[in-house]
Amino acid sequence: MRVGQITYSYKPLIGGGDIYAEMLAALLVEGGHSQRVFQRVAQSTDTDICFVPNPLARLHKGEFWTQALFLPLLRRELQKEDLLIAHYPIYALMAAHLRSKGRPALIGISHGVTWDERPGSARARLKRLIARRAFHLADGFVANDTYFLREMGLDIAPREKLYSEVAKGRWFIPNCIPPNYVIGRPIDKIRDLKALIVPRNLYRNRGIHLAIEAFHVFAAHYPKTHLLILGDRSQPAYAESLEQRVKALGLAERVQFRGHIPHAQMADFYASAELCLIPSICGEGTSLAALEAMACGLAVISTDVAGLKDLPTVQCAPEASKLAETMLQVYPDKRQIGIMQKEQVNQEYSYSRWAEAWSKIINQVSGN
Numbered sequence: 001m002r003v004g005q006i007t008y009s010y011k012p013l014i015g016g017g018d019i020y021a022e023m024l025a026a027l028l029v030e031g032g033h034s035q036r037v038f039q040r041v042a043q044s045t046d047t048d049i050c051f052v053p054n055p056l057a058r059l060h061k062g063e064f065w066t067q068a069l070f071l072p073l074l075r076r077e078l079q080k081e082d083l084l085i086a087h088y089p090i091y092a093l094m095a096a097h098l099r100s101k102g103r104p105a106l107i108g109i110s111h112g113v114t115w116d117e118r119p120g121s122a123r124a125r126l127k128r129l130i131a132r133r134a135f136h137l138a139d140g141f142v143a144n145d146t147y148f149l150r151e152m153g154l155d156i157a158p159r160e161k162l163y164s165e166v167a168k169g170r171w172f173i174p175n176c177i178p179p180n181y182v183i184g185r186p187i188d189k190i191r192d193l194k195a196l197i198v199p200r201n202l203y204r205n206r207g208i209h210l211a212i213e214a215f216h217v218f219a220a221h222y223p224k225t226h227l228l229i230l231g232d233r234s235q236p237a238y239a240e241s242l243e244q245r246v247k248a249l250g251l252a253e254r255v256q257f258r259g260h261i262p263h264a265q266m267a268d269f270y271a272s273a274e275l276c277l278i279p280s281i282c283g284e285g286t287s288l289a290a291l292e293a294m295a296c297g298l299a300v301i302s303t304d305v306a307g308l309k310d311l312p313t314v315q316c317a318p319e320a321s322k323l324a325e326t327m328l329q330v331y332p333d334k335r336q337i338g339i340m341q342k343e344q345v346n347q348e349y350s351y352s353r354w355a356e357a358w359s360k361i362i363n364q365v366s367g368n
Contacts, residue, residue, distance in 0.1 A: 001366055003028050003035045004050075004078060004104075006071070006095055007087035008064050010037045011044040013263050014232060015201055016175065016288035017087060017111050023178055024085065027355055031362070036081070038074060040067055050077060068094045079104065083366045086138070087111065089131035096137040105366050108138040110148040112285030112307050117205055140169045140365040142358075144285035145307025158309035162348060163357040171361060174286035174310055176354035177295045177345065184267030184296060193226040196327070197273045199266065199289040200280075201231040202239040207279035207303065209242060213320035214279070216249045218327045227251075230269060232260040270296035275327065275334055278302035281318045286310050286349075294345040299338040301326050312344040 028035040041051045056066040086092035092108030115127035200206040215227040233239040276293040285307035302313035316326040
């Protein structure tokens with residue numbers, strides 16, 4: 001078949017959604033399908049990428065959402081595909097309206113709920129309405145987490161029915177450890193820092209400020225530790241506020257902003273760290289960073305929000321005080337906790353289970 005993926009970004013690989021698209025692309029090619037990815041304009045020479053022209057991107061605000069408005073410019077190219085896989089509800093909804101007589105076949109994917117930052121607001125209600133409409137119109141829909149499914153009206157508990165069809169044409173498939181994932185080698189300079197790492201691009205909904213506030217408490221008990229924030233300055237104003245807060249707390253020598261780390265190098269940081277923190281406050285699916293860290297045997301603490309409830313992390317409320325309390329509890333037993341989490345992740349979040357489930361879905365929806 002000819003299969004097209006529609007997403008916001010794919011190449012270069014920056015976040016978990018990009019890694020997910022790359023794994024799907026490899027799976028499709030392995031299955032004998034041809035595939036293209038429709039994404040934002042970026043620096044890439046890959047021949048399987050088709051850029052979505054978006055003149056509003058220069059405004060540097062709302063590019064993720066406005067990109068959907070310009071998908072109709074590629075209607076003819078999209079209709080050449082036998083199957084479209086649309087990441088995020090906004091792109092799935094637009095793709096549904098660009099089809100002719102129900103073709104190409106359409107699978108939507110959620111990567112977490114995007115309307116829980118300001119519950120009840122007009123913007124949140126609109127985003128939820130878009131998601132529910134896309135969920136209804138797609139031939140199939142894959143949820144990255146059970147929180148999304150509950151928001152769509154399905155009765156399902158966290159970590160229930162992994163890799164299964166939970167309703168007709170609707171599946172729960174969490175993130176997984178990428179194929180051929182290699183456990184990293186410790187970096188002496190990072191190990192010497194006794195580093196706690198926060199592998200998050202700098203968006204407010206990723207809760208990096210909670211990690212900084214919690215570390216202020218934690219650092220007083222463990223004066224040789226450091227906090228390393230590994231991620232792109234995705235929201236510059238938020239990134240600046242984090243840097244200012246670090247200085248105000250007197251942590252300039254203890255907190256480091258390392259910027260974007262290529263995905264291939266992240267395993268070395270996981271192998272070198274003491275703890276991994278995933279402090280999201282909303283908008284989170286089954287975090288790939290959390291899974292990869294646990295696969296390396298690194299103990300992971302996360303907040304108990306959204307799709308994070310579907311993971312075997314040590315969890316706490318999205319509050320700085322609760323996060324600090326949990327860090328202090330986990331730290332003395334971090335090695336044992338890391339071993340336990342690694343065993344669970346290897347059993348429940350393997351690539352083989354993910355690939356088998358996706359292969360069945362593609363064949364079922366496309367009618368093969």
